[in-house]
Amino acid sequence: MRWTVLDSPIGEFSVATDAGSVCGAHFGREPSAVEEPEHELDRQVVGELRAYFAGESTEFTVPVVAPRGSDFERAVWREMTRIPYGETSTYGEVARAVGEPGAARAVGVACNRNPIPVIVPCHRIVGAGGKLVGFGGGLTRKVTLLELEAGVALRRAWT
Incomplete structure (x- = not known):
């Protein structure tokens, strides 16, 4: 490695x-x-x-392989990559998307165990009602990443 x-x-x-x-x-x-x-x-x-x-790119094209993780965690990580740039999803929405509607807390654990943050965008997952909760890199970093993406998405929508 x-x-x-x-x-x-x-x-x-x-x-x-x-x-x-x-x-x-x-x-x-x-x-x-x-x-x-x-x-x-x-x-x-x-x-x-x-x-x-730098706000110049909204996607990653590099091949990504998680070196570890349960089937559930891998399903959550795959779902994270489907959340569009500049948007968010809730832990509950992700749980439903992976077929485990009662597993919002387990989604939070999977987010915390994400071995490839930023590229696999766990920062795009928020609590119910859009509440900013939990992030392995700290909430300040989560806010910075979400603000970066929101600003880029707005600029692209207006040009």
């Missing part, structure tokens, strides 16, 4: 690649991370993240 770190509006952000896919990410600096990616996939994911944080 190779780690690369980049500066972002939410602080240092580390991303991992292995065997042709992105397999991890986390807030902060991974101790073994490099700042200048040496491999093509590493350069691609760093470029896509920089474009995302």
Whole structure:
């Protein structure tokens, strides 16, 4: 596994690649991370993240493979990727979408265990009524990501 770190509006952000896919990410600096990616996939994911944080891109095209997770967690993570850029969904809505309507709290646990935040956008999941609750990177980062996406979505809609 190779780690690369980049500066972002939410602080240092580390991303991992292995065997042709992105397999991890986390807030902060991974101790073994490099700042200048040496491999093509590493350069691609760093470029896509920089474009995302700059408001220049609204999607990721890099291949992503979660290295762990139960079937339920993987279903939740897949559902997260279906939430459109600049929009949100609730824990309950995601639970219903994965066929477990009473599992809103379990969706929250799956969000917390998301091994590839930002790229797999757990920040787009909010509490009932749009309430901002829980985020592994802290609510300040969640708000920053949601504001970034909302601003970009508005600018694109008006141009």
